[in-house]
Amino acid sequence: MSDFLKQFGEDLKTNVPGFIAVSVAEIRSGISYHSQSAVADFDPELASAFNLEVVKAKMNAIKALSLNQEIDNIMITLTSQIHIIDISDNGEYFIYLAVDSTKANLGMTKSILNKYKKEIAHKL
Template sequence: MATQDQMTDVINRLSNDISGFLGACIVDMETGMPLASKSNRGDFDLEVASAYNSEMVKAKNKTIKALGINSQLEDMLLTLSDQLHLIKMLSPSTFMYLAADRQSTNLALLRSAVNRETADLN
């Protein structure tokens, strides 16, 4: 497991690398609590996002199991009219959640930055 400083450094690098960065956190799936987080908007509550996204990841894992799919969840993309939200699994018990303005970035750049910056956290 990565240290608090390592997780914070990854999020800070992502906030600098991604145009339109709104917020990101690394989440403990069991508790739904962020282990490290940063938001560029005061109204973007990452604790609420962490809790609800952990439930969504748990539900997707249950769906995979119910369908008998022999595969692991890597990431999930939520496309809103003005935002991109990416959930990247870091381990079976942690994931990164990142939100960015859709007009300022694109999915390929977002995924590339997240994959590059989180590679050492696995």
């Protein structure tokens, strides 16, 4: 598992333009299985803890509205950053990724995340 997550982090850092940070966490417990940051003062584990609350709030809203839907991803656009919360195919984990919005290529980023979110569901 750790080799897979280490490779995952390095792949994102190398291939996602504007990479700032990434974390992989379990939705049920909030445990972070991997975190990595290219910016010294950006704590991806702390960011994941707060974004877990966003995921849970959205799941509660879906349930309250009786929607027959699942979250694929949540994108939050800040002044100079884009934060993506991508839910694994089995709905048990999420990938939190922060990128610099002036450098990011969202098509490439989402393509890489889609590849890994399928694998995360099977390897964690």
